[in-house]
Amino acid sequence: MGLLHLQRLISSQSQQRDRRHRPRRGKINHEPCLQDDEASRADKKMACVDPSLPEDIWHHIHSLLPLQDAACAACVSQAFLRCWIYRPNLTFSPETLNFKNQYNEGDEISADMSTQLVTRIERIVRKHKGILKALKLELLDCPDIDNYDLHSWLFFAFKSQVEELSLWLHSDFTEVYNFPWQLFSEGRGNSIRSLHLSCCALRPVTGLGCLTNISILELYDVCISGEDLGCILSSCPALEELHLMDCSEIICLEIPCLLHQLSHLVVSECENLNVIQSKAPNLCSFVYSGEEAQFSLGDSLENLKIMGSGWDEIVGYARERLPHMVPKLEYLDICSSFERDTPVVPGEFLYLNHLAISFVSWSSGFCPDYDYLSLVSFLDACPALETFELSVSHVHLAKLVNEP
Incomplete structure (x- = not known):
């Protein structure tokens, strides 16, 4: 559709130029007629004339x-x-490189198709010039890409002063492809503002230097230790958003105090994570999904969303711990799969104005003996509350199994 619109626009502009140069009625055109061969050359030249818009x-x-x-x-x-x-932006994937008719999305492509895909990418990379704003390598369905080719494309991105770099790899690469952090040496990575990595390994990462301009860091299914992640975070003074998902090697997440710009933190399904400690002075939003963990989030947090996955009694935890842990909380969203009655304990959410509680069960219903009226103790602790949302739902496992 994009090319069709472009062709229509070019055709429209050509017609406008023709009308402007067309002689008016009633006047004699004194210009000499072109011979056939001259007219042919003129037509070919007109076909190559740049459209009348700034470059x-x-x-x-x-x-x-x-x-x-x-x-x-x-x-x-x-x-x-x-x-x-x-x-300025390149997205390389089987879809964007016109392999749609040769495989179904979600299926692994063959070794022969991988060779063709690498050839097409190499041809584009060799001819590209100038500054590259965004490079996305979406290779989830490509298990046969060579590490040398990946290194080559990443070097091209750094050399082209890329601002947004996204690397999506096949799960086979998770433990075997070590992202080349040496590319950040000598200030070559200072152009990068957004970095997304998935299914690769990050170790070791010592001697990084300062990653001056990275504001968004996303790690999905990445093999990295808590110590190495701390080293990276200490090198990103401009970091504003941090996303971690399925990073199973992290046991303790420590966010240093020098991250004054960090405002948004997302941690999801990091199965071995036990402790999250943030000293970032301006962290205001935190989203967590996973098993029970210890939080130390600072006094600046205003928005909190917790979705329990193997974590029971989140509502009780929130009622007991959060008033003292995050005293300036304004927005709280909780999702629990098992709960006992909400306890009556001291402590208030003095600034909380939005509260959403969701009860979800994977069997016949949520906690049939749960006393929903016990939530009144939670509401009593929120003198500034403006919005309260309560949701109760269940999903039958048998239904999920039988769905096509």
């Missing part, structure tokens, strides 16, 4: 096209070819 605007329009359409547009004129080789 930077065409670069922006071209960058909004899907990768395949952008490659096709590069065949139209030299101007579009320049747009292609200076394209």
Whole structure:
């Protein structure tokens, strides 16, 4: 669709130019007629004339096209070819590289297809010039990519001063592909503002230097120890968001006090994580999903969401611990799968104005003996409460098993 719109726009502009140069009625056109061969050469020349818009605007329009359409547009004129080789964002995946008809999404591609995919990526990388704003390597379905090729593409990204780097690998790479942190040496990684890594290993990471401009760090299914992660965090003074998911080697997460910009933390399903300790002075939002862990989050936290996965009695935990742990909390969202009656304990949420409690069960219903009226003790502890949401739902396992 993007290429079709571009072709229509070019055609419309050509028609406008023709109307402007068309002689008015009632006036004699004194220009000499072109011979057939001259007219043919003129038509070919007109086909290559740049559209009458500034080049930077065409670069922006071209960058909004899907990768395949952008490659096709590069065949139209030299101007579009320049747009292609200076394209600021590249997403490499079997879908964007036109393998849609050769495999079903979610299936692993064959070794032969992997070879073709690598060839296409290499061809694009060799011809690219200029600054690269975003590079996304979405290779979840590609188990046969060589480590050398991955290193080569990452080096290309750093050399092109990439700002957003995203690496999605097949699960086979989780423990065998060690992300080359040496690329960050000598200030080469200072252009990166957003870094997403999945299914790779990060070790060791000593001697990183200062990762000056990284504001978003996302690690999904990454093999990294708590110590190495602490080393990375200490090197990211501009970090604003940290996302950790399925990082099973982390036992203790310590966030240093020098992260003054860190405001948003997400930790999900890190199965061996026992302790989360944040000294970041301006952390205001925390989302947690997983088994029971010890929290030390500081006084600045305002938004908290806890979804228990193997963690029982979260509501009771929140009522007893959170008033003293996060005294300035304004938004609290809790999801629990097993609960006893909510206890009556001292302590108030003086600033809490939104409370959402969800009870979810995977069997016939949620805690049939639970006294929902015991939640009144929670409400009594929230003098500034404006919104209260209560949700109770259950899902039959038999239904999930029988669904296609």
